[in-house]
Amino acid sequence: MINKLLIANRGEIACRVIKTANAQGIKTVAVYSDADKNALHVQMADEAVYLGPSPSKESYLRGDLIIEKSKELGVDAIHPGYGFLSENAEFANLCAENNIIFVGPPASAIEAMGSKSAAKSIMEKAGVPLVPGYHGDEQSEAVLKAAADEMGYPVLLKAAAGGGGKGMRQVWSEKEFSQALNAAKRESMASFGDDHMLVEKYLTRPRHVEIQVFCDPHGDGVYLFERDCSVQRRHQKIIEEAPAPNMSQSVREKMGEAAILAAKAINYVGAGTVEFLLDEDDSFYFMEMNTRLQVEHPVTEMITREDLVHWQLTIAEGKPLPKQQNELTLTGHAFEARIYAEDPGNEFLPSTGTLCLLRTPKENNVVRVDTGVVEGDEVSVFYDPMIAKLVVWGENREIALKRLISALGDYYIDGVSTNIDFLKRVASHPAFVAAELTTTFVEKHNDSLFAPVASASKDTHANTPTMALLSLLTRKVALNNKTPSVWSTAGAWRSNGIHQETLTLLCDQEEIGVEVKHLQYGNEPAWELTVDNKSFKVSGKIINNTLEATINGYKSTFSFSDNDGVFTLFNKDTHAKFSVVLASLGDDNSDGDDANFSAPMNGTIVAHLVEKGQQVKKGDPILIMEAMKMEHSIIAPHDGSVEEFYFNPGELVDGGATLLAFSTKEAAEV
């Protein structure tokens, strides 16, 4: 029985495991490093224990310390998640020695799959189909080259100890062999301290299809169908889906059975994934087995409606598999998109920073967001930059894909660069829509996936009325609440002496002038904006960093963030970053008119103290308004006259509204 579970991991997978454990009434213990003191997984768990400084080696990889803390806290089982200690045979042994259940396979199974060549030998004996190739111990160049010549080019050289695509080289002809072998060996030695090589037939248009397997300690095993993970960048998965499109039931069954054969060959127990390359002629070949729960397990959960963490915990308790093969069904289609803090335009370089705006699509039974962060959290240099996994389900691939694209459109992040726009491009690419998937998808469609966005200034102008509206509304909120902000500066607004004011926005290094005319001050203030001789009637309101805008009668909703006066505005079609150019005091009046005729807060006009056009002296009170039970006078800044009162006595005004237009000209003429 597992009563108390320690999750030796962080981020989304720690949160994911805690959810199921909570649902099953199992007490949870989180572990954390300095960087994760306030992390979501720490908050979600019943207890949390500190491991050490932020680098993984000093915290999440401290197997000895994790065991020590587990014993102190009376933990029955440890779930390693993925990465970190999940495929560490030594740690699995350490758990066993200390009478703690390791929620994963036996150490011997982890070891068996640790080397690609040893794994291939085991699979060969078990009758699992392998990519034609050489995986023997004899490592002379002559032997390796003879193997390559015999199978025919292209071939792929792979490091036996490899992972993450390192120590891998394609060889397209006999002539290139020697050089490629030396390069692959050097890379492998540098990364893994070992230069043992495999030679494989290089498949030019394969798909990466993997099978989810589960085995119990009583010798039973089932497969929970497949996932297609062909769309990759740098040999890392970006979008995964289940089932694999266009895969026939007979290939599915054959591959599933081959995966079970592979698992049984190493006396596997628990959740595992057997990865295959699927060729165009439907032949498939074993690539490797991952002895843990995979990042992309949610797509399998969506199509089988099973909770794989629940399965893991059940098996870890020594119980039989929750279901037999004939009880498992595949329903509909699911996608997972990995949301990363990275810059696709700069070779997917990880990005770090504070998630100052984080809006996720609404979750329901067809849209799921697995994440370990909340708004305000830091994406640090210490860990994997994955922010979340967006998972959707549909009755078929077409419906699921529409949901994916729509949900990606509702994902807004500011503070770090993300791959969200890139994911949208992949998901809506005609070849992806048509399910023309191969592992070279991103390379093949490089030009269209990375094409520059439509001219920034064109987009800018399309967004100008919304940007101006947002500026106007935030000014109003700031003035009403008396919040210190860019708007507290009286000179922020140019009063040009007539019935209008000018707002200057800075977007993509371009200054955009907007003429603003105030129309109405009620629950929903309205303005008339003129940009490039085009007018727009705009109104709207702000609710919790959401802007509800009506522009020329069209309503739309945006999320936005305000970073010290730099605004970012998002919705499905828009992503605009801009700021407001603040006029310095007296900027637009040569005679130094620094007057501010804005209402300081919401209130009522009490009286006009002068007539329109009547000459007044500098310092004369010209209007009284009442707000918060106090009267406030507006004083003439210079000799001159009131050109226009925009509100009559008794009328309500909103904070920030311009109350009157004042002119100094006539006084000068007299």
Ligand code: ADP
């Ligand atoms: P690693 O362990 O370094 O990630 P894998 O053996 O899992 O390496 O392969 C990673 C990716 O490389 C696969 O998903 C596939 O895209 C590609 N690949 C591997 N072997 C072959 C092959 N024989 N032919 C073509 N592509 C291959």
